[in-house]
Amino acid sequence: xxxxxxxxxxxxxPGGSLTLSCAASxxxxxxxxxxxxxxxxxxQREFAAGLSQNGGTSQYATxxxxxxxxxxxxxxNTVSLRMNNLAPEDTAVYYCATGRPVYSAWDRESMYYxxxxxxxxxxxx
Numbered sequence: 592x593x594x595x596x597x598x599x600x601x602x603x604x605p606g607g608s609l610t611l612s613c614a615a616s617x618x619x620x621x622x623x624x625x626x627x628x629x630x631x632x633x634x635q636r637e638f639a640a641g642l643s644q645n646g647g648t649s650q651y652a653t654x655x656x657x658x659x660x661x662x663x664x665x666x667x668n669t670v671s672l673r674m675n676n677l678a679p680e681d682t683a684v685y686y687c688a689t690g691r692p693v694y695s696a697w698d699r700e701s702m703y704y705x706x707x708x709x710x711x712x713x714x715x716x
Contacts, residue, residue, distance in 0.1 A: 593617040593705050595687045600710030603677055607714070611672040613687030613707055620663055621645065624690055625670040627661060628700055629683035630709075636686065638698035640672060650697050655681075677714045684709040 599611040611627070621644055630636040640661040641650045649661055660673040670687060686709045692702035 595689065595705055595707035597685060597687050597707045597710040600685060600712045602713045602715065604716050605678055605714055607677050608673070608675045609677060609712060610674070611685055611687075611710060611712070613670045613672075615668050615670075615689070615705075618689065618705065620668055620670055620689065621665065623705075624692055624697060624703075625661070625663065626688045626690070626697060626703060627659075627670075627672045628686045628688060629681075629712075630686070631680070631683040634683075636700055638700070639685070641697040642670065643694075644691075648694070650694070652698070674712070677712075679714050682712060682714050684711050 594616045596614050603609050626641040627639045628636050629639050639655050642661045646663050658676045663670045687707040688703035689705045690703035696702050
């Protein structure tokens, strides 16, 4: 059975940093596109960042580009999201997901098979 589990969420002041981690059981991350989505209160879930099967290609939403970095750790079978210069508008539940979409469809949540339960990130002073 495939399970994804996020960790690392919490409360951080504006301008702060946080690193989220997603651990997988029942699958190998290198076989899938890996993505982070987020859902702010009252809003639809949106794509934040994606990483290709081999880790060589990444994609970021315009709102997070230059501040967020997605990466993987093959030895631990985890994928991480480093978030810098956080702002209140980054407050959301962050979800890890895996699938096999083509590059142009990485931002479509319907293309992902497996999802974690999410971890809350709150940016507030």
